[in-house]
Amino acid sequence: MTCEEFELAGLDLETLREDNAVLLAAREHLRVCPHCAALHENWQALRADLHAVGAETQEAEAPPRVEMRLRQEYRTRHKTVKARRVAVIAGWTLAAAAVVLVAVSWINWRNQVGPSTPAAAVATAKVGSTKPAGPELGETLVASNDTGEFTLLPGSLPGTLEDATVVRVQMQRGSLGALGLTVNEERASDLIQVDLLVGDDGQPQALRLAQNAN
Amino acid sequence: MHIEAQERDDVLLRRSAKGDEEAFTELYRRHQAPLYRFALRMSGNVWAAEEIVQDVFVTLIRDPKKFDPGRGALRSYLYGITRNRVMKHLERVPREWLHEEIDEDNASQAGPGFDVMTPAEWAELHERREQVRAAVLELPVEFREAVVLCGLEELSYEEAAQLLECPVGTIRSRLHRGRALLLAKLEMLRDTPKRAGANR
Numbered sequence: 001m002t003c004e005e006f007e008l009a010g011l012d013l014e015t016l017r018e019d020n021a022v023l024l025a026a027r028e029h030l031r032v033c034p035h036c037a038a039l040h041e042n043w044q045a046l047r048a049d050l051h052a053v054g055a056e057t058q059e060a061e062a063p064p065r066v067e068m069r070l071r072q073e074y075r076t077r078h079k080t081v082k083a084r085r086v087a088v089i090a091g092w093t094l095a096a097a098a099v100v101l102v103a104v105s106w107i108n109w110r111n112q113v114g115p116s117t118p119a120a121a122v123a124t125a126k127v128g129s130t131k132p133a134g135p136e137l138g139e140t141l142v143a144s145n146d147t148g149e150f151t152l153l154p155g156s157l158p159g160t161l162e163d164a165t166v167v168r169v170q171m172q173r174g175s176l177g178a179l180g181l182t183v184n185e186e187r188a189s190d191l192i193q194v195d196l197l198v199g200d201d202g203q204p205q206a207l208r209l210a211q212n213a214n
Numbered sequence: 215m216h217i218e219a220q221e222r223d224d225v226l227l228r229r230s231a232k233g234d235e236e237a238f239t240e241l242y243r244r245h246q247a248p249l250y251r252f253a254l255r256m257s258g259n260v261w262a263a264e265e266i267v268q269d270v271f272v273t274l275i276r277d278p279k280k281f282d283p284g285r286g287a288l289r290s291y292l293y294g295i296t297r298n299r300v301m302k303h304l305e306r307v308p309r310e311w312l313h314e315e316i317d318e319d320n321a322s323q324a325g326p327g328f329d330v331m332t333p334a335e336w337a338e339l340h341e342r343r344e345q346v347r348a349a350v351l352e353l354p355v356e357f358r359e360a361v362v363l364c365g366l367e368e369l370s371y372e373e374a375a376q377l378l379e380c381p382v383g384t385i386r387s388r389l390h391r392g393r394a395l396l397l398a399k400l401e402m403l404r405d406t407p408k409r410a411g412a413n414r
Binding site: 007008039042043046047049050051052053054056057058060061062063066067069070071073074075077078081082 | 230233235238239242243246247249250251254255263264267268271272275276342343346347350361365366367368386387390393394396397400401
């Protein structure tokens, strides 16, 4: 064994016990090399001193105040996290409640606005006034600018009148019976002008008698 | 919540992260002493060691998810943080002296036969230990770590390698060089008074 190999094996021969060949070689090297022998001897003395120095602090541990401070930090930290979680949950709950409130209010408003829909329908009719009415309605008529109450036909819903179009038609009074209205039989053959509110599906939803009707 | 003595560290850490203070306290009590000793022996300063240990556990409180059980034991992870804090401390304050709060009486009793020593022998022993402490603190950090863990804390090479996350061979060679440096420093320290006396 050379000095370098001895150095690599380590000064502490006790750690070489498992490797008997290296241990024997190291011992042999110590016998023949005064430099390594002196180093090894000094190391033995130093090891005892190191052991003693180590023993001085063997039982050392952090003072109790460190634990107290850490526990305080822990509590503060987790209280803050909890508070933050509660705040986030409360925030989302409030936001959800606000959305529900707005939705309910909007639906209520829509329901209230429903009966006056013809006004909107008239506006729609104005835009499409150049468009001829379907042939099944007979005469093509311009949309009415008249204000007045429409009467919902039986089976019609107010909500379906959003995009309805107003068409004025001339018909026999008796034809109103086909729309589900009561007709005076004596005047059933009279010609009358009627504003029909026609839905998207082309079916009349409501009607009113035109102001110049007989 | 009841805590079993053998409850695994990662389980305790998970509980601690969920707000179980008792689990955190158990973790702290399990690991603080070796970490404190390591910091104390590396820095030579009780205040620094205290601050470092506190820092390490504050990190654990603030960011427990940084620990990945798949990469190793919590002990190694905590040693890693402690080492980083020690390095930072040593960069700030490169070298400090002595363990200020070590009880001198207890310290001197750490060797055999202290009760039959003459005052001169006691003084010599005391001085020699002071020199050893000083020499350890003067070692370059990587050698100091190896000497502190294997020489003072008396861990096996394998344990030290695990904690320092390096191969056993590295520990062995660092330890060897550390010891050689330590011997050289001690020789120098012991020669200094003689040389000073010879110059007079």
